[in-house]
Amino acid sequence: MRKSGINWYKYAAPVNFYPLAGKMIPWFTGLTIILFAIGLYVSFFVAPVDFQQGNSYRIIFIHVPAAWMGMFLYVLMAIYAGIGWAFNARLASMMATAIAPTGAIFTFISLVTGSLWGRPAWGVYWVWDARMTSTLILMFLYIGFISLQSSIDDTRRADRAGAVLALVGVINVPIIYFSVQWWNTLHQGATLTARSFKMAPSMLSAMLILLGACWMYSIAVVLARVRLIILEREREAPWLVESPAS
Amino acid sequence: MHWNSLSEFISMGGYGVYVWGSFGVTFVLLTAEIVVLRARKRKLAQRADAKTRLEARDSKLETVL
Numbered sequence: 001m002r003k004s005g006i007n008w009y010k011y012a013a014p015v016n017f018y019p020l021a022g023k024m025i026p027w028f029t030g031l032t033i034i035l036f037a038i039g040l041y042v043s044f045f046v047a048p049v050d051f052q053q054g055n056s057y058r059i060i061f062i063h064v065p066a067a068w069m070g071m072f073l074y075v076l077m078a079i080y081a082g083i084g085w086a087f088n089a090r091l092a093s094m095m096a097t098a099i100a101p102t103g104a105i106f107t108f109i110s111l112v113t114g115s116l117w118g119r120p121a122w123g124v125y126w127v128w129d130a131r132m133t134s135t136l137i138l139m140f141l142y143i144g145f146i147s148l149q150s151s152i153d154d155t156r157r158a159d160r161a162g163a164v165l166a167l168v169g170v171i172n173v174p175i176i177y178f179s180v181q182w183w184n185t186l187h188q189g190a191t192l193t194a195r196s197f198k199m200a201p202s203m204l205s206a207m208l209i210l211l212g213a214c215w216m217y218s219i220a221v222v223l224a225r226v227r228l229i230i231l232e233r234e235r236e237a238p239w240l241v242e243s244p245a246s
Numbered sequence: 247m248h249w250n251s252l253s254e255f256i257s258m259g260g261y262g263v264y265v266w267g268s269f270g271v272t273f274v275l276l277t278a279e280i281v282v283l284r285a286r287k288r289k290l291a292q293r294a295d296a297k298t299r300l301e302a303r304d305s306k307l308e309t310v311l
Contacts, residue, residue, distance in 0.1 A: 054261060058258070062269055177270065225283060
């Protein structure tokens, strides 16, 4: 049987992944810029005014993608941390560490934009309803993960401790998602308001395009960060000592 | 296009503060993330340069002594 194709396993080694990530970053940066440009254009110049909420609803175009990114990235972080722990795969743990700050920022953005939308839409900046509270908990989980890892000197122990926290906390993500079904909340479920509110296809398009933009951004930033983590951690490794990092 | 003037666009039907506040915060935070990442990279590169310079100095001393 002929062995064909790329040997993917070699990219599990930081020394090989480092240049691959470097080559990928410009592509994702380009896509980020393009998708943000298109998405913002559709958000402000194509999507119509909302009958009930006027122009304040436009916050949705960044609020929903940011919220989704916060949730997706947390799950992804937990998966990488779990793989790093279960298979003792250093690079997987580094990816988890690299994802955390980006996920935290998107969660924070979703909280702030949600609050700014809540004021005109509901009259309040904040209520302790199920979705908002569980999203705030997600924020604390991210901060906890980052703090915990930076507080432990031994790298592999830090990775494992973070993995435990990430995996235990992952239950929060389905809670956020189903909160609007399980509890009586002020925050209406997307499936409920979507039918009556997101009638214009242009609104859905704007949201999905900006979601794509956030994904491209996240990939670019996480790859850049994991490269720095590789350099910081592998400082004494021969492949770095012999030729100084550029 | 449904904006009759720039001021209409900025005011967003009275909700300008909330809408531009939201997009503004997003822009600031995402830009800050990139800036911090760049600074971290620069610091690493500086340390690597300093290290190579120190090591070059050490090896020079060795050859002299």
